Amino acid sequence: MTYRIASECFACGACLPECPTEAIVEGAIYVIIPDKCIDCGACAAVCPVDAPKPD
Ligand code: SF4
Ligand code: SF4
Numbered sequence: 001m002t003y004r005i006a007s008e009c010f011a012c013g014a015c016l017p018e019c020p021t022e023a024i025v026e027g028a029i030y031v032i033i034p035d036k037c038i039d040c041g042a043c044a045a046v047c048p049v050d051a052p053k054p055d
Helices: 042-046
Strands: 003-005 052-054
Touching: 003 042, 042 052
Parallel strands: none
Antiparallel strands: 003 052
């Protein structure tokens, strides 16, 4: 399982520095690269709108 960023994302950038594996990519909506995600949940913990969800 990995995390996936849902459409609630408003590109605030808070999750980006929290990811230990640099799995998150900037964009209009941020994206998680599944092969790099280790399912730690750090991105979800800091997201103000709970956009990263277990996929
Ligand atoms: S769950 Fe952890 S490893 Fe996966 S994208 Fe979020 S912060 Fe990165
Ligand atoms: S913290 Fe949440 S709203 Fe901000 S960029 Fe990451 S997923 Fe998107």
